[in-house]
Amino acid sequence: MYDFEFDRPRTIAEAVDALRQEDAQALGGGQTLIPTMKQRLAMPSRLVSVREIAEMRFVRPADGMICIGGATAHATVAAEVAAVFPALAALAGQIGDPAVRNRGTIGGSLANNDPSACYPAAVLASDAIIATDRREIAADDYFQGMFTTALDEGELITEIRFPVPERANYQKFEQPASRFALVGVFVAQRAGGVRVAVTGASDDGVYRWVEAEEALTQRFHGDAIKGITVPEDGMISDLHGSAAYRAHLVAVLTAQAVAAAG
Amino acid sequence: MNKLSMTVNGKPVTGEVEGRKLLVEFLREDLGLTGTHVGCDTSQCGACVVHVNGKAVKSCTMFALEAENADVATIEGQAAEDGTLNTIQQAFQDHHGLQCGYCTPGMVMSAAALLRDNPRPDADEIREYLAGNLCRCTGYHNIIRAILAASGQEVAPLAAE
Structure with a gap:
């Protein structure tokens, strides 16, 4: 793996600033990005670690919705939405293995949009909203093909809002x-x-x-x-x-x- | 280079690392804690499982800098100071839960994480939790028995029927 500069912002605002730097790439839980970098299939010169940003780590029920911070780990989703949205909890609890679920994040999965990832199916079927540092994107507009999304350069997924299905x-x-x-x-x-x-x-x-x-x-x-x-x-x-x-x-x-x- | 500090097995440690240094490399190369193994380096095998702030993670798929200020636990911190094995380690020995031993540090750390969340798991729950820990020797039966025993449950005398 090639070396890179490492930024560890504490707030969304700091992260967005850091992502404006040349060739900067957001790092969530790294469960895909790190293996990809090991293979030199990605070689960003700067990583902006967003996983520890407190305002991006939450699970909040709100008026028929479940709102999940972009840096929330799969294991947290599996545990915390079980009562309200069991299908989503079950999905999160089947991703990878326990250690992967402790690191990987929902925002990272959606930003990557792997054609075989689980979360995109939940987001698209639930008609969820992807909230970023600058706008809200409907699921139907967000997914644009294999590893391709509506995200602009440096745009950060801060929250996903799921309407809870019947x-x-x-x-x-x-x-x-x-x-x-x-x-x-x-x-x-x-x-x-x-x-x-x-x-x-x-x-x-x-x-x-x-x-x-x-x-x-x-x-x-x-x-x-x-x-x-x-x-x-x-x-x-x-x-x-x-x-x-x-x-x-x-x-x-x-x-x-x-x-x-x- | 980046300055780095964390707690490993209860002791504060510091270092200076490149961004690309993996947590497992920091543990093994900088701290000399070679009990944490690298079996695959591709997140498949789980030989590198350690705990970061109480959660099992694959230390080959995490940068050392991501563990800044974290509380890290490795296999070296599992036994008592005098070398007395902890309950899980002793159960692995008693129930022949290892052969070559290469995967064992990861198995023990995953088992410890499981038993903290679920103190009396059944065999299926243990197998599910160990989905990310590969063993090429034992066939897993004795690992399952060891973890059942470590959680205070009855273990059949035969590994498999």
């Missing part, structure tokens, strides 16, 4: 070596309808399966999506699973998520 569930078919989702499906039902977000499957990263959403909004039952085929075009194909296999899993996991959501 019913929700996340089903993850785990790739056992990496413990990422080979495919993961998050189903969320709200007064306005059902949203279905799929991670791990598409070359474009997390996406909404709109046909299933329409069918499940009519009837919230696994049978409602029978007969809807998931095309394998544009699906990820690698040694862990072919495009056809992933397409098949999307439908299977969606039906399971609907059943588990009750």
